[in-house]
Amino acid sequence: MIRSRAGLSAGALLMAASLALTACGGSGDGDSSNEGADAKTLTLWHYEGPTSAMGIAWNKAIEEFKASHPGVEVKFEEKGFEQIQQNAQMILNSDSAPDIMEYNKGNATAGLLSKQGLLTDLTEEAGKRGWDKALNSSLQTTTKYDDDGIMGSGKTYGIPNYAEYVEVYYNKDLFKKYNLQVPTTLDEFTKVMDTFVQNKVTPLAVGGAEYPAQQILYSLALSKADRAFVDDYQLYKNKVDFKGPQLKYGADTFKQWVDKGYIAKTSAGIKAEDMGVSFTQGKFPIMISGSWWYGRFVNEIKNFEWGTFLFPGNKLHPGSSGNLWVVPEKSKAKALAYDFIDITMKPEIQALLGNNGGVPVAADAASITDAKNKELIENFNKISSEDGLAFYPDWPAPGYYDVLVAGVQGLINGSKTPDQVLDEIAKPYDENLADLGK
Amino acid sequence: MTLTANRTPVKPAEDVKAAKRSNPVRFVILAALLALLLIVVAPLLIIAINAVKSPADYASGGPLSLPPHLYWDGIVDFWNRVNFGQKLWNSFVTSFVVAVLGVLLSILNAYALGIGRVRGRVWFLVFFLVANLLPQEVLVYPLYFLSKEAGLYDSLISIVIIFTVIQAAFGTYLLTSVYQEFPTELLDAADVDGAGKLRTLWSVVVPVSRPTLGVLFTFFFIWTWNEFFLPLVFLVSNDNQTVPVALGVLQGDRLMDATMTSASGLIGILPALIFFLIFQRTLTRGITAGAIK
Numbered sequence: 001m002i003r004s005r006a007g008l009s010a011g012a013l014l015m016a017a018s019l020a021l022t023a024c025g026g027s028g029d030g031d032s033s034n035e036g037a038d039a040k041t042l043t044l045w046h047y048e049g050p051t052s053a054m055g056i057a058w059n060k061a062i063e064e065f066k067a068s069h070p071g072v073e074v075k076f077e078e079k080g081f082e083q084i085q086q087n088a089q090m091i092l093n094s095d096s097a098p099d100i101m102e103y104n105k106g107n108a109t110a111g112l113l114s115k116q117g118l119l120t121d122l123t124e125e126a127g128k129r130g131w132d133k134a135l136n137s138s139l140q141t142t143t144k145y146d147d148d149g150i151m152g153s154g155k156t157y158g159i160p161n162y163a164e165y166v167e168v169y170y171n172k173d174l175f176k177k178y179n180l181q182v183p184t185t186l187d188e189f190t191k192v193m194d195t196f197v198q199n200k201v202t203p204l205a206v207g208g209a210e211y212p213a214q215q216i217l218y219s220l221a222l223s224k225a226d227r228a229f230v231d232d233y234q235l236y237k238n239k240v241d242f243k244g245p246q247l248k249y250g251a252d253t254f255k256q257w258v259d260k261g262y263i264a265k266t267s268a269g270i271k272a273e274d275m276g277v278s279f280t281q282g283k284f285p286i287m288i289s290g291s292w293w294y295g296r297f298v299n300e301i302k303n304f305e306w307g308t309f310l311f312p313g314n315k316l317h318p319g320s321s322g323n324l325w326v327v328p329e330k331s332k333a334k335a336l337a338y339d340f341i342d343i344t345m346k347p348e349i350q351a352l353l354g355n356n357g358g359v360p361v362a363a364d365a366a367s368i369t370d371a372k373n374k375e376l377i378e379n380f381n382k383i384s385s386e387d388g389l390a391f392y393p394d395w396p397a398p399g400y401y402d403v404l405v406a407g408v409q410g411l412i413n414g415s416k417t418p419d420q421v422l423d424e425i426a427k428p429y430d431e432n433l434a435d436l437g438k
Numbered sequence: 439m440t441l442t443a444n445r446t447p448v449k450p451a452e453d454v455k456a457a458k459r460s461n462p463v464r465f466v467i468l469a470a471l472l473a474l475l476l477i478v479v480a481p482l483l484i485i486a487i488n489a490v491k492s493p494a495d496y497a498s499g500g501p502l503s504l505p506p507h508l509y510w511d512g513i514v515d516f517w518n519r520v521n522f523g524q525k526l527w528n529s530f531v532t533s534f535v536v537a538v539l540g541v542l543l544s545i546l547n548a549y550a551l552g553i554g555r556v557r558g559r560v561w562f563l564v565f566f567l568v569a570n571l572l573p574q575e576v577l578v579y580p581l582y583f584l585s586k587e588a589g590l591y592d593s594l595i596s597i598v599i600i601f602t603v604i605q606a607a608f609g610t611y612l613l614t615s616v617y618q619e620f621p622t623e624l625l626d627a628a629d630v631d632g633a634g635k636l637r638t639l640w641s642v643v644v645p646v647s648r649p650t651l652g653v654l655f656t657f658f659f660i661w662t663w664n665e666f667f668l669p670l671v672f673l674v675s676n677d678n679q680t681v682p683v684a685l686g687v688l689q690g691d692r693l694m695d696a697t698m699t700s701a702s703g704l705i706g707i708l709p710a711l712i713f714f715l716i717f718q719r720t721l722t723r724g725i726t727a728g729a730i731k
Contacts (some may be wrong), residue, residue, distance in 0.1 A: 080686035
């Protein structure tokens with residue numbers, strides 16, 4: 001009895017809470033660009049390590065901000081990813097909200113908060129300060145959310161400073177040992193891997209238990225895809241046929257790669273971290289994964305020469321803008337927050353980001369002095385000029401990540417056929433569409 | 439463990455002979471125990487190895503290789519990065535206050551329920567048990583709105599209140615069953631001597647059950663120390679965070695820094711480990727030992 005009453009009151013509280021959340025969605029501010037310009041502190045949160053490219057660039061940005069805003073105290077706090085991921089909604093709805101913070105892009109994160117009215121609409125500022133022109137259209141996809149919190153259109157709620165994309169890392173020493181050239185087409189890429197298999201070397205380092213494997217499958221699907229497919233798959237423009245030429249090709253080819261020995265059957269249980277470490281140890285000649293490894297490899301690979309190339313033959317690559325700067329609706333120093341974002345978009349901060357292993361969104365390749373990082377940024381500029389960012393395969397539906405991991409694991413260990421896997425991953429996708437009423 | 443090791447040599451001669459005869463069995467058991475010990479200790483060992491390994495060595499040798507030289511920068515960097523001294527203090531204060539208040543509350547509750555035999559005590563106990571079984575995730579939203587209304591969100595006080603109640607719920611449940619077995623002779627004697635209810639509690643019941651209370655105190659302290667989820671939700675500012683929450687800072691979106699994570703893990707568990715070693719003797723005396731002497 002006691003319990004059930006407590007349960008009732010908890011339910012009532014929850015309902016009151018959700019009402020309160022929706023109620024504060026209104027935007028009552030008249031001129032928001034000067035709001036909080038006279039604030040004396042700027043509370044700033046992000047969750048990048050101090051030695052990462054973003055950490056270094058943003059520290060510099062904070063210094064510049066202090067120099068251009070004497071008398072304003074910057075209260076910077078480094079947060080854990082987990083804490084922001086779990087609690088952003090609760091924190092932003094309380095008086096402990098920061099004035100500006102880093103937050104994850106995507107429907108389930110920034111989209112959800114924007115729908116609940118917890119984030120400030122930055123559309124006007126972005127136009128006024130030229131942030132919208134600095135970002136190409138596929139980067140802008142993740143900054144805009146409509147009234148339902150779905151990305152791709154609507155108002156701008158966040159500004160990214162950096163981007164990320166999936167590319168191919170290769171061990172130059174091992175390529176040289178077997179007299180191999182950097183492949184430029186998918187056929188050549190297959191021949192390279194054949195050579196390794198003939199010499200009893202498994203070519204690909206794959207983490208089947210986490211994101212890397214599904215990104216390979218998606219890359220393969222993208223080799224047959226165009227922008228319209230990406231819009232359909234990611235932004236629900238049209239219905240996606242999972243047995244259509246793109247995804248069917250991706251799953252079938254992935255299966256072939258496993259059968260031919262390009263991908264080890266044991267990799268179904270390997271985590272991304274272990275995949276990266278096995279590549280740095282020189283155990284595998286090739287690794288297909290994201291640009292987020294780049295800075296780390298620069299520092300940690302000492303025993304061999306390595307390089308990168310884009311997935312051969314593809315015009316579309318998995319990737320997107322990085323995390324966003326968002327300004328909470330409860331921020332007490334909005335004008336200062338806009339000033340800070342503006343500083344992070346300045347050429348020198350962007351160059352600093354690029355020179356430390358990050359992928360700046362608005363950098364001039366000429367200002368990148370480090371030869372190794374130049375390669376990373378030139379690859380990105382190539383994708384960017386072709387508008388080739390195709391986002392990540394797990395974005396379209398909530399909880400889709402685990403569905404894809406399980407599906408691709410089935411392909412790796414041979415417990416499922418490509419058709420079975422496609423059916424399996426189509427179901428949650430379609431259910432989500434139905435939930436959205438599309 | 440040291441106790442048993444010291445005891446073996448003083449065994450009488452007859453026993454030694456018997457032991458020699460069953461030697462193979464003893465050896466097998468010893469080997470099995472050692473293997474078990476290794477399994478238990480292995481994760482800690484891996485943490486310790488990687489905590490003093492440089493990232494470059496980790497990258498080239500993997501997580502299982504021994505570090506070629508000791509590398510303390512990971513620990514030092516982490517300490518400075520999160521201002522670890524302050525986190526230690528926050529954790530210590532909350533855990534200590536929760537342990538003291540939790541034990542106090544448990545004593546008062548259990549005295550009423552176990553010895554005082556309040557009407558409907560079974561239902562009280564069921565309530566406390568259910569409260570214990572409730573996952574914290576269920577409590578988060580109600581607690582969040584209550585603490586926000588009371589102005590205690592992002593404050594150590596909210597954590598102290600919440601955990602005092604949670605721990606005392608368990609303490610009440612356990613201590614009540616201990617007090618139900620409390621020797622009535624002692625209570626009657628106190629009554630005859632003219633001690634009131636309060637006097638009986640402080641001068642008779644508490645001293646007799648001190649070992650049990652010591653165990654409760656130790657457990658409350660360590661449990662509160664290790665709490666992650668609710669502190670993560672309630673302690674927003676870095677200045678208020680506790681040790682486990684501070685360790686979370688190292689968890690990135692896609693990358694993890696294995697050596698620094700190990701370093702943080704090592705200095706994160708050390709205080710609880712030290713506390714445990716200090717109070718180990720109270721624990722070994724057992725949870726039910728002290729009731730009757």
